[in-house]
Amino acid sequence: MISVKNLHKSFGHHEILKGISNHVEEQEVVVVIGPSGSGKSTFLRCLNGLESVTSGEIEIAGMNLTDPKTDIHKLRQHVGMVFQQFNLFKHLTILENITIGPRKVKKQSTAEANEIARELLAKVGLPGKEQRYPDELSGGQQQRVAIARALAMKPDVMLFDEPTSALDPEMVGEVLQVMKNLAIEGMTMVVVTHEMGFAREVGHRVLFMDEGYIVEEGKPSDLFSNPQMERTKNFLAKVL
Amino acid sequence: MNVIWGNLPVILGGLALTIQYSIVAIILMVVIGLIAALMRLSKLAPLRWVASTYVEMFRSTPLLVQLFFIVLGLPAILPVNQWFGQLMYPILAAALTLSLNEGAYVTEIIRAGILGVDRGQKEAALSVGMTDLQTMRYIVLPQAFKRMIPPLVNQAAQTIKDTSLLAPVGVAELVYKGEIVIAATFASFTIWALVAALYFIIIFSVSKCSAYLERRLQVDKR
């Protein structure tokens, strides 16, 4: 589903990703952990072309992202993204937030898009919020809408960049639950998070990133209880 | 008083022209400003250069000089009077010059409005597959527009004032008609007072309208 080969990314002279290679299977849930500034967000943003790559190759959802001939907008329809700050469209209602992608990008009819949006709202536990505006919802509710917005495009992969880091503690659970349900349904997911409980319970594989490298990877149970690298041990000692 | 009543039709005719030029210039300045703002924010360097050259040229020279140059200067080297007609050219050229001048300021208003929209909004739009154009049209501009309304209304008020500079290049409007009436009646004080009062009524209402809009938008933050 995702295949990354020797990915490098620099901002100016500052190299942030120093050769990342990895392969994500269909229906796999990969959790990315690592200290602040290690390049986790940059890695994720490269996967849907929000950041241009400096060198290397990325294949995702059957398309070659690094091929200049690839239509990046077409590719992004197949790659959903959920942001730390939700980024719901402030001037649109919840229903419009979810339907605007399908309507404008996929040219779905409003009726069909509304129907799908209602189903998705029910699925993320927010029926009846259609006509509200984002700032009328709590953070946890907004993030669930953001997940519904991404799902409305029927993506093949979902990318999550610290989806619960901006939330009050009591709202973290409701968002993680929605993500867990998605994983159970077989969605392919790459999740950057500090929620080690989620990584352990839902993740199939954990990548530990530090200073632009994937330092270590493995099954959550193995990596958490028996880290091999010194840097992984230090990091886990701090967060576990 | 008789001076006012006797010449009111002429003066009001001038006011009507002033309002017409204002409306045309306000519409054009927004269109021009929007295009130039999008060019200034474009990924293509040549478009950015063209737009910023335009903005700087018009903001760094006086409007009156621009009007003299284009309305009276150009015909000296180009047969524009033949192209557009002896009577039409000054009117078209003056209206366009005014619009371009105001458009330069509107460019900066719109650009600032667009840049004021949180970057996450654009990224979210791109991430559902929208093109840059769709992102601009459906997500960024609607949000930018709300914060742009007060400065745009102020610029519109400025544009109405600036139409008075069309008189020196021979375009008939309120000031021009006022001068004609004064030449015939010598009622300098009365007629200029009347002209000023008419400008005041129009521009004051526009500013009040701006204050109203500002308040409305503050109540309804969306």
Ligand SMILES: Nc1ncnc2c1ncn2[C@@H]1O[C@H](COP(=O)(O)OP(=O)(O)OP(=O)(O)O)[C@@H](O)[C@H]1O
């Ligand atoms: N647009 C940019 N321009 C310049 N430097 C950037 C840019 N985006 C990120 N960086 C730098 O790249 C490095 C990695 O950033 P990144 O956001 O990928 O880290 P992260 O692992 O997601 O950290 P965090 O846990 O704090 O979110 C940081 O040093 C950051 O300052």
Ligand SMILES: [Mg+2]
């Ligand atoms: Mg990050």
